[in-house]
Amino acid sequence: MTVITFTLIVLVGSIAAGVIGSLSGLGGGIVVIPLLSIVLGVDLHYAIGAALVSVIATSSGSAAAYVREGVANMRLGMFLEIATTLGAVGGALISTMAPGSIIAVIFGLALIFSAINSIRKKEEHIVQNSSLLAEKLKLPSQYPVKKGEWVKYGTKNVIGGFSMMGLAGMLSGMLGIGSGAFKVIAMDTIMKIPFKVSTTTSNFMMGVTALASCVIYVQKGYIVPDICLPVMIGVLTGAMIGSKILMATDPKKLRIFFAFVIFFLAANMIYNGLNGKF
Numbered sequence: 001m002t003v004i005t006f007t008l009i010v011l012v013g014s015i016a017a018g019v020i021g022s023l024s025g026l027g028g029g030i031v032v033i034p035l036l037s038i039v040l041g042v043d044l045h046y047a048i049g050a051a052l053v054s055v056i057a058t059s060s061g062s063a064a065a066y067v068r069e070g071v072a073n074m075r076l077g078m079f080l081e082i083a084t085t086l087g088a089v090g091g092a093l094i095s096t097m098a099p100g101s102i103i104a105v106i107f108g109l110a111l112i113f114s115a116i117n118s119i120r121k122k123e124e125h126i127v128q129n130s131s132l133l134a135e136k137l138k139l140p141s142q143y144p145v146k147k148g149e150w151v152k153y154g155t156k157n158v159i160g161g162f163s164m165m166g167l168a169g170m171l172s173g174m175l176g177i178g179s180g181a182f183k184v185i186a187m188d189t190i191m192k193i194p195f196k197v198s199t200t201t202s203n204f205m206m207g208v209t210a211l212a213s214c215v216i217y218v219q220k221g222y223i224v225p226d227i228c229l230p231v232m233i234g235v236l237t238g239a240m241i242g243s244k245i246l247m248a249t250d251p252k253k254l255r256i257f258f259a260f261v262i263f264f265l266a267a268n269m270i271y272n273g274l275n276g277k278f
Contacts, residue, residue, distance in 0.1 A: 003226070006040065007226070007230050010035075010036070010040070010227065010230040010231060010234065011230040011233065011234045012234070013031070013032070013035040013039075014028065014032055014035075014054070014230060014231045014232075014233070014234020014235045014238065015234040015235075015237050015238040015241070016031065016238060017030070017031035017032045017035065017234065017235055017238060018054075018058070018234060018235040018236065018237060018238020018239040018241070018242060019238040019239075019241050019242040019245070020238075020242070020258055020262075021058075021235070021238070021239065021242070022238065022239045022241075022243055022245075023242045023245060023255070023258055027054075027055060027058065027177060027178040027206070028051070028054050028055075028058065028234075028235035028238060028239065029051035029052075029054060029055060029175075029176050029177040029178065030111055030114070030177060030262055030265065031265065032047065032050065032051045032054060032231055033047045033048060033051050033107065033175075033176055033177075033269075034265045034269055036050065036227070036231075037104070038268060038269070038272060042227065043100070044100040044103055044104060045095065045096060045100065045217075045220070045222045046222050046227060047176070047227075048095060048103075048175065048176030048217070048222070049176070049214070049217040049222035049223045049224070049228065050176075050223075050224070050227045050228045050231040050232075051176035051177065051231070052173075052176045052210045052213050052214050052223075053210075053214065053223065053228040053231065053232050054228075054231050054232050054235040054236075055172075055176070055177070055178050055206055055207065055209075055210040056207045056210045056211055056214065057232045057235065057236050058235055058236060058239050059178065059203055059204070059205075059206040059207030059210065066200035066201075066203060066204060067204060069144065070143060070144050071143045071144065071196060071197060071200040072197070072200040072201045072203070072204045073139070073143075073193070073197055074204070075137075075138060075141070076139050076141070076155070076187070076193070077201045077204050077205050079137060079139065079162075080161065080162060080165045080183075080186070080187075080205065081205055081208050081209070082162075083162045083163070083165035083166040083169060084165045084166070084168055084169030084172070084183070084205060084208070084209040084212075085169060085208065085209060085212040086166060086169065087165070087166040087167060087168065087169025087170035087171075087172070087173065087209075088169040088170065088172050088173035088209045088210070088212040088213040089173060089212055089213065089216060090169075090170050090173065091169065091170035091171060091172060091173030091174035091175075091213065092173035092174065092212075092213040092214075092215075092216035092217060093173075093216055094170075094173075094174055095173065095174040095175070096216060096220045096222070098174075100273075101272075101273045101274070101276050101277070103174065103175065103273075104269045104270070104272055104273030105269070105270050105273040105274060106171075106174065106175065107175045107177075107266075107269050107273075108265075108266040108267065108268075108269035108270035108273065109266070109270070110171055110175055110177065110179075111262055111263075111265060111266035111269070112262075112263060112266045113181065114177075114180075114181040114182075114262070115259040115262040115263055116259070117181040117184070117185070118181065118255050118259060119255045119256055119259045125192065125194070125195075126151065126153045126154075126194055127153065127154040127155075127156060127192045128152070128153075128154050129154050130154035130155045130156065131155065131156050131157065131158060133158045133159070134154070134155035134156065134158050134191075137158065139155040139158065140152070140153060140154045140155050141153065141197075143194065143197050151194070153193065153194050153197065154192070155191055155192065155193060156190075156191055156192045157190050157191050157192070158191065160186075160190045161186045161187060161190045161191035162186075164182065164185060164186035164190055165183065165186045167182060168182035168183045168186060168209075169209050169212075172206070172209045172210060172213060173209070173212070173213035173216070176213075178202075178203075178206040178209075178210070179206075179209070180199070180202045180203070180206060183198075183202035183205060183206075184199055184202050187201060187202065
């Protein structure tokens with residue numbers, strides 16, 4: 001396969017990955033990594049490095065809008081980023097030393113969990129009272145619902161959410177995915193933060209988490225421009241296309257459809273990992 005052919009396949013595949021990642025809410029890495037490692041035979045560690053670069057690009061683009069609109073909780077995100085950054089560095093170190101087959105199985109299991117979480121019924125819940133630690137850290141905030149109308153919300157279980165964020169960061173660094181599902185669980189389920197705030201704050205955090213992991217992958221030589229550049233361009237393009245499709249269709253039906261696609265990719269990764277094909 002020539003370099004031009006390889007680049008075109010990666011670019012087209014990454015555009016598809018960006019579309020699927022945007023519609024499913026799980027990011028383009030869920031498709032990019034199987035595409036590179038299984039279809040094109042790229043070493044899994046190089047595939048993860050490319051996926052992390054795409055996470056930084058897509059997160060930076062969308063996070064700016066969420067911060068400008070006042071939905072993302074910047075103070076909360078920066079506090080929890082301490083846990084995710086430490087976890088991401090640890091996860092990246094584990095990934096660069098662990099056999100590809102083990103990482104592939106963990107990747108598949110994480111995909112299955114993320115797919116299930118993406119289609120579960122999500123109810124907005126708002127708590128008014130905050131824990132003492134949350135008050136001291138000034139984590140409670142508010143977000144806009146209509147022009148000139150804001151909803152105040154409280155925060156609970158800071159330690160539990162912080163611990164879960166460490167796990168989310170570790171999985172992000174180890175697998176090259178945004179781990180948005182785990183971050184949302186930390187904020188939405190454990191800390192009782194409104195779902196809309198949880199998802200937007202998670203998106204804001206993903207880029208920083210991925211950047212921390214990338215430092216380790218760069219040092220190990222797993223960030224290759226020939227792979228990362230078409231992946232980044234493709235995923236960004238696909239994410240923009242996906243956002244337009246999402247606005248014109250029923251997101252619930254799309255998420256159910258792509259959940260089956262993700263289950264297939266997950267099963268493929270687990271099967272290949274158990275058979276030592278990485």
